[in-house]
Amino acid sequence: MSYDFNIIEARWQKYWAEKSTFKAENNSDKPKYYVLDMFPYPSGAGLHVGHPLGYIASDIYARYKRHKGFNVLHPQGYDSFGLPAEQYAIQTGQHPAITTKENIARYREQLDKIGFSFDWSREVKTSDPNFYKWTQWIFIELFNSWYDKDADKARAIDDLETVFISEGNAKVNAVCDENITPFTAGDWNNFSSKEKQEVLLKYRLTYLAETEVNWCPQLGTVLANDEIVNGVSERGGYPVIRKKMTQWSMRISAYAERLLQGLETIDWTDSLKESQRNWIGKSVGASVMFTIKQHDEVIEVFTTRPDTIFGATFMTLAPEHELVAKITTLEQKADVEAYIEATAKRSERERMADVKTISGVFTGAYAEHPFTKEPVPVWIGDYVLAGYGTGAVMAVPCGDQRDYDFAKHFNIPITNIFEGVDISEEAFADKEKTIIGNSDFLNGLNYKKATKTAIYELEKLGQGQGKTNYRLRDAVFSRQRYWGEPFPVYYVDGMPQMIDVAHLPLALPEVEKYLPTETGEPPLGRADVWAWDAEKNEVVYNDLINHTSVFPLELNTMPGWAGSSWYPFRYMDAGNDSEFASAEAMQYWENVDLYIGGNEHATGHLLYSRFWTKFLKDRAYLTVDEPFKKLINQGMILGTSAIVYRISGSNTYVSKGLKDQYETEELRVDVSLINNSDELNVDALRKWQPQFNDADFELEDGKYIVGREVEKMSKRWFNVVNPDGICEQYGADSLRLYEMFLGPLEQAKPWNTAGITGVHSFLKKLWKLYHDGETFGVTDTEPTKDDLKTLHKTIKKVEEDIENFSFNTSVSTFMIAVNELTAQKCTSRAILESLIVLISPYAPHIAEELWYKLGHKESISTAAFPVFEEKHLVESTKQYPISFNGKMRFTMELSLDLSKDEIEEAVMAHEKTQEQLAGREPKKIIVVPGKIVNVVG
Numbered sequence: 001m002s003y004d005f006n007i008i009e010a011r012w013q014k015y016w017a018e019k020s021t022f023k024a025e026n027n028s029d030k031p032k033y034y035v036l037d038m039f040p041y042p043s044g045a046g047l048h049v050g051h052p053l054g055y056i057a058s059d060i061y062a063r064y065k066r067h068k069g070f071n072v073l074h075p076q077g078y079d080s081f082g083l084p085a086e087q088y089a090i091q092t093g094q095h096p097a098i099t100t101k102e103n104i105a106r107y108r109e110q111l112d113k114i115g116f117s118f119d120w121s122r123e124v125k126t127s128d129p130n131f132y133k134w135t136q137w138i139f140i141e142l143f144n145s146w147y148d149k150d151a152d153k154a155r156a157i158d159d160l161e162t163v164f165i166s167e168g169n170a171k172v173n174a175v176c177d178e179n180i181t182p183f184t185a186g187d188w189n190n191f192s193s194k195e196k197q198e199v200l201l202k203y204r205l206t207y208l209a210e211t212e213v214n215w216c217p218q219l220g221t222v223l224a225n226d227e228i229v230n231g232v233s234e235r236g237g238y239p240v241i242r243k244k245m246t247q248w249s250m251r252i253s254a255y256a257e258r259l260l261q262g263l264e265t266i267d268w269t270d271s272l273k274e275s276q277r278n279w280i281g282k283s284v285g286a287s288v289m290f291t292i293k294q295h296d297e298v299i300e301v302f303t304t305r306p307d308t309i310f311g312a313t314f315m316t317l318a319p320e321h322e323l324v325a326k327i328t329t330l331e332q333k334a335d336v337e338a339y340i341e342a343t344a345k346r347s348e349r350e351r352m353a354d355v356k357t358i359s360g361v362f363t364g365a366y367a368e369h370p371f372t373k374e375p376v377p378v379w380i381g382d383y384v385l386a387g388y389g390t391g392a393v394m395a396v397p398c399g400d401q402r403d404y405d406f407a408k409h410f411n412i413p414i415t416n417i418f419e420g421v422d423i424s425e426e427a428f429a430d431k432e433k434t435i436i437g438n439s440d441f442l443n444g445l446n447y448k449k450a451t452k453t454a455i456y457e458l459e460k461l462g463q464g465q466g467k468t469n470y471r472l473r474d475a476v477f478s479r480q481r482y483w484g485e486p487f488p489v490y491y492v493d494g495m496p497q498m499i500d501v502a503h504l505p506l507a508l509p510e511v512e513k514y515l516p517t518e519t520g521e522p523p524l525g526r527a528d529v530w531a532w533d534a535e536k537n538e539v540v541y542n543d544l545i546n547h548t549s550v551f552p553l554e555l556n557t558m559p560g561w562a563g564s565s566w567y568p569f570r571y572m573d574a575g576n577d578s579e580f581a582s583a584e585a586m587q588y589w590e591n592v593d594l595y596i597g598g599n600e601h602a603t604g605h606l607l608y609s610r611f612w613t614k615f616l617k618d619r620a621y622l623t624v625d626e627p628f629k630k631l632i633n634q635g636m637i638l639g640t641s642a643i644v645y646r647i648s649g650s651n652t653y654v655s656k657g658l659k660d661q662y663e664t665e666e667l668r669v670d671v672s673l674i675n676n677s678d679e680l681n682v683d684a685l686r687k688w689q690p691q692f693n694d695a696d697f698e699l700e701d702g703k704y705i706v707g708r709e710v711e712k713m714s715k716r717w718f719n720v721v722n723p724d725g726i727c728e729q730y731g732a733d734s735l736r737l738y739e740m741f742l743g744p745l746e747q748a749k750p751w752n753t754a755g756i757t758g759v760h761s762f763l764k765k766l767w768k769l770y771h772d773g774e775t776f777g778v779t780d781t782e783p784t785k786d787d788l789k790t791l792h793k794t795i796k797k798v799e800e801d802i803e804n805f806s807f808n809t810s811v812s813t814f815m816i817a818v819n820e821l822t823a824q825k826c827t828s829r830a831i832l833e834s835l836i837v838l839i840s841p842y843a844p845h846i847a848e849e850l851w852y853k854l855g856h857k858e859s860i861s862t863a864a865f866p867v868f869e870e871k872h873l874v875e876s877t878k879q880y881p882i883s884f885n886g887k888m889r890f891t892m893e894l895s896l897d898l899s900k901d902e903i904e905e906a907v908m909a910h911e912k913t914q915e916q917l918a919g920r921e922p923k924k925i926i927v928v929p930g931k932i933v934n935v936v937g
Helices: 005-019 052-067 083-092 096-114 129-143 157-167 185-190 193-201 252-265 270-280 306-311 333-343 348-353 401-410 447-461 567-573 583-589 605-618 656-661 682-688 723-730 732-741 753-769 785-803 807-823 829-839 844-853 900-909 911-917
Strands: 032-037 071-073 145-148 153-156 206-216 221-223 241-250 282-292 298-303 314-317 361-368 375-380 392-395 464-470 489-492 495-498 531-533 538-540 550-552 592-597 628-633 637-647 652-654 664-669 696-698 707-712 877-884 887-895 924-928 932-936
Touching: 005 096, 005 723, 005 732, 005 844, 032 052, 032 567, 032 583, 052 071, 052 096, 052 592, 052 732, 052 785, 083 096, 096 723, 096 732, 129 145, 129 206, 129 495, 129 567, 129 605, 145 157, 153 157, 153 605, 157 185, 157 193, 193 495, 252 270, 252 282, 252 464, 252 605, 270 605, 282 306, 282 447, 298 306, 298 314, 298 392, 306 447, 314 401, 333 361, 333 375, 392 401, 447 464, 489 550, 567 583, 605 628, 637 656, 652 656, 723 732, 723 753, 732 753, 732 807, 732 844, 753 807, 753 844, 785 807, 785 829, 807 829, 829 844, 877 900, 877 911, 887 900, 887 911, 900 911, 900 924, 900 932, 911 932
Parallel strands: 032 071, 032 592, 314 375, 592 628, 652 696, 877 932
Antiparallel strands: 145 153, 206 221, 206 241, 282 298, 282 361, 282 464, 314 392, 361 375, 489 495, 531 538, 531 550, 637 652, 637 664, 637 707, 877 887, 924 932
């Protein structure tokens, strides 16, 4: 009976769908286990073979946990808002919802063909109003909260208002805007309604503020740092500039310390934790105030080394710093403005990464040194960022490489605060890093003591204080896009008002185009029906706006990370219409036990989701403050690109072996045009792209051989391999096994379609093990000792591998087991039933088919995982090497229960011993039980 994988896989995929085999229950006597993948963005190109790697790994683990008796939640959904669908809509006019629906259908079809054990009854889509209703609700909860430093948690804004009413804000210790004016209870009670709202907005966890953002004019939207590559937009490659805009922001900075401390409680890799630590960037030091000569303004700087203050010979402000325009002299104005304009074209990430370029402009202004009262020139430089710290640094050239380079480049004096230490350019890199000031009160102290002394003296002068700073900045939450969650916000007298949750979701309106308006408003500015009737609680036509009962709605939408920051909790109770998830469901599932996804989200999605989880815990909506207990970053499956060689300046292409004879240019072509011998189908290439229609090809032995290069699998390199074709030709089980077999889960590894034939042959051999020709060959015969040994060493190894996520070595173990059982001619049900349960998480379709043939009516997913028994691996005999005068001559298999005398007796009785002795009596017989026998003659 042949292994017809196409029929088998279609049958069991249909069975799983009809029977809801993998549906999880929210209440169960079984222990729970929640396995989750980072959900995909459904692009039009669909999945390539690199995408399922993490899904296959999580599916193996989810299936394994079911076998081990757990109630497993293993859901899937789609991160379905985003720029790609919007850009397609701009280009074609097709509504993003239509594009997204089509792409989701394509993804679902591909995912089902690979045989994942997803609970599709809990499917979520972030672009579904029934989902983003609750994203809007969380935004409202953030708006209605403030961060109490004393309680170290978020609290309701109503609590803050109560304090203001009774005692003003003098004793309030909150994370808030810096420009807070003190007021009494009497002041508060005399404020107008608008004045009160303005004050509260400075305390809310989500707030409106003028912020420096990454603005992409061609896309007409703000971009996050991770959406920018080498100074241009990741989507489209368009220039990005820095621009000030009024945006919604979130006070993630309030949670900086808790986000740091929480890393100690979760099972993540050290490298991932370190990425978050660096991003949060905790620094302990001092805030120092420098007065500006001839101005009333003060420049505040943060430094981790206040003990180096006597080495500060200049100051550098970020070009965007609010004081630059105020303090720049008339003589320097033109140069400063030109520099600011040039800097606006560079992203923050680009500026941070550029450590070689030295640029800056003198403002013409001078600050006053707090201690020496000497003038300190104030410069601007793009290596200082407005959003990090105070946007200003006190430059100490003798203690910081970048400051030193800047000073040398612009010929700024360098004060030597090292006593007798060479600070020449040659010696700079080797100098002592501990910097001791040369004043009376700093001289001779170690730097920690010197730091404390410096802070003490600054506080005495009223020009500084000790401070802990974080690199983590508040997250900009507005996007000038159409295809995103609408803010549940309307404006009364310019102040934001929240739509009541009872009237959510606030759904996206229809627009004629998906571009910003001609006057620069976001795409929602094109909507005709986008005003809020506060009396009827509904969206109405814009021309009804009267600012008494009908008001304008927010025109920005939320960023892509909004829905992804809380979606794991929606899976717990996805059909709930009255709350984002019930308390019972959340109490049962708690959080994600295993999360698998790419490491590109280390400082974006993962940080934001931790922030939202901690906030929801503060407000008693969750019982946990970390979303993911264990996190694994799967490695990348790399593609093998195909390269053709064009002679420079011509339309002639030479085969790989001829390329060194010419000056050539490399072009990548579609890998589907190449066979397993790296031979190019030239006729197919001519039809593939017009540029090859009239091309000439120089061949080797009548063939065009391409070059090959392993690199990221991408449409850009034409090296994408579609899983549909693999499943059709070899089967989903072959694909699953091969992706695991390629190498360790967390490492990058190249794809080679030719290699899949090995695991496909293994599955055919597995199938054959259960069949005797055309009949099913499993019997009720007792297993042999060797059968049991093979089975139990396989159980032991596979269980260890799965628990350690070493899936590649499990596949090797299966191959060895099948080879051994085939050689042993094993047909025993006791062995082969357990074997197929072991293989089931990896190759579920063939396992279900064989399980059914074994007479079972329920899915194999309900079967218990085989139990390892050590006794079957304990050897009862030993193959002894028999030596004569130290030289091994033959071996004997003897029972391990024999005594020394019995071993000696058996050896002496052996005919080969008699041949070696040739009638002589041995002088001595050395017996080491379980090891060796040596006859000394």
